[in-house]
Amino acid sequence: MVATGALGAVGVAAVAWPFINNLNPAADTLALASIEVNVKPIEVGQAITVKWRGKPVFIRHRTEKDIKEAEAVPMSELPDPQTDDSRVTDTAKKVRREWLIMIGVCTHLGCVPLGNLPGQDKGPYGGWYCPCHGSAYDTSGRIRKGPAPLNLVIPQYLFLSDSLVRIG
């Protein structure tokens, strides 16, 4: 009886799995290629938004003031402690403090934070501000205030030259 039941349970699970897994991303969705972005036209203090895997990616050319502010924050003040340097390092381990590249999706519930376009509300910490539920990020994209639990996510990226970056 037990053996029959166990075998039956395995059978049900084996049949259920294709139905469940069917809802996962398909091969063509997974095969989304990386993108290359020319960052040369972005002036100091400017930021652009590019689309990668259906999501916005923020590329900000930070000012000296932005960088100083980000580096001056003590780790004890951060809900998700990360040094500024660790957030501006590409996959070749090269640190470029002037370029901050992040997925522009609030880690709370997925809205696109404001602050990337001129005139938008950058929030109390001079970085980004999510209008949906009030999360505020600093000039390193780290969460400082509000319901979001984590810093804005840094995608894998590599500077192929000083002006060309590959994301993904």
Add this chain to the structure above:
Amino acid sequence: MASSHGTPPVFNNKVIAWIDYRLPIFSYIEKEYHTFPTPRNFNYFWNFGAIATVMLVLMIATGVVLATNYTPHVLMAFDSVERIDRDVPQGWLIRDLHMNGASFFFIAVYVHIFRGMYYGSYKAPRELLWILGVVIFLLMMATAFMGYVLPWGQMSFWGATVITSLFSAIPVVGDSIVTWLWGGFSIGNPTLNRFYALHYLLPFIIVAVVALHVVALHVHGSNNPTGIDPKGPQDTVPFHPYYTMKDGFGVVVFLIVYSLVVFFGPDMLGDAANYIPADPLVTPTHIVPEWYFLPFYAILRAVPDKLGGVIAMFGAIAVLFVLPWLDTSRVRSSTYRPIYKWCMLLLVVDVVVLGFCGANPPAGFWIPLSQAATLYYFIHFLILLPVLGKIERPLPMPPSIADAVLKKKAG
């Protein structure tokens, strides 16, 4: 062909008798909707079950017609809805009926839920009846949410993003679950396709649960404004014609109000931002769900912690499942509960306040207000309900429904 409750009816029509002998649907209708003994003292709050049923049928009818012209693809969905509005014969009417029908379905169901809570309809022996109702409410919320995504406007897209991202709050597996829900790395075509399939499926599951809800209702019959069980024929009237007429009247009045909105303010309850096609790179400055979700949205935002907010929001609905056991009072109707009556009305005010909190940006005094209102919501269910049942002294109750009705008439 009429007969008293309990003895099988005799049908004079030979065809009906022939069918009924083999499949007793006419006996069933006779027993459950004609002679069914129903408390004689219903007030108009008791109309809303029938009204909700009418709205469910109307939503399915309009939905099936809309489906014949809708295209579930990210590049075509928005335009196909605009085409229904502008080019398809009477498409504007069917769409406005469906769109506003959702709102009026929720209005009916919220009044129905309030009725159940105020008059203690969830108490023994109607606990399962109540739980089935909460299941219907949850299924409605899922169906309405997925339906709102289909026009693929800005609010569709970003509402879907926010709500599906709720699941990313689950530790460890959260992100995998969200990817699984989306079928990709963001809300996209796979998401729209599956939401359409489920939006078409769930209403029929609702119909099935409504059928169970009605079966459970007809075991012990309806509660009534006094909360006292009928003690004999003097306390009841046959369901037909008394309550078929009263329900029919209520349905007509409700449909008049509904029609006023459909014909004179079809976009009154909606958000203008949903007439902008979905843009994955731009979040609207102010994301709001449809009005019927606002109180729960306010609870989500009131807690300054991601997982905490999600738990509070789902908890606000989960608490309804255990309502029959949280309430320790043996008196059903709030009419005879001098303190609880006011708590119940305060809960209504509280939920309305939460609604306004949810509609406004999370800044300034809205934050402490939504936190206070959220706190009161849970205090009502988790503290007031269990404690009041022990300490409150109920008012003297009439010996029977007939006594209550006749005394009221005389006085």
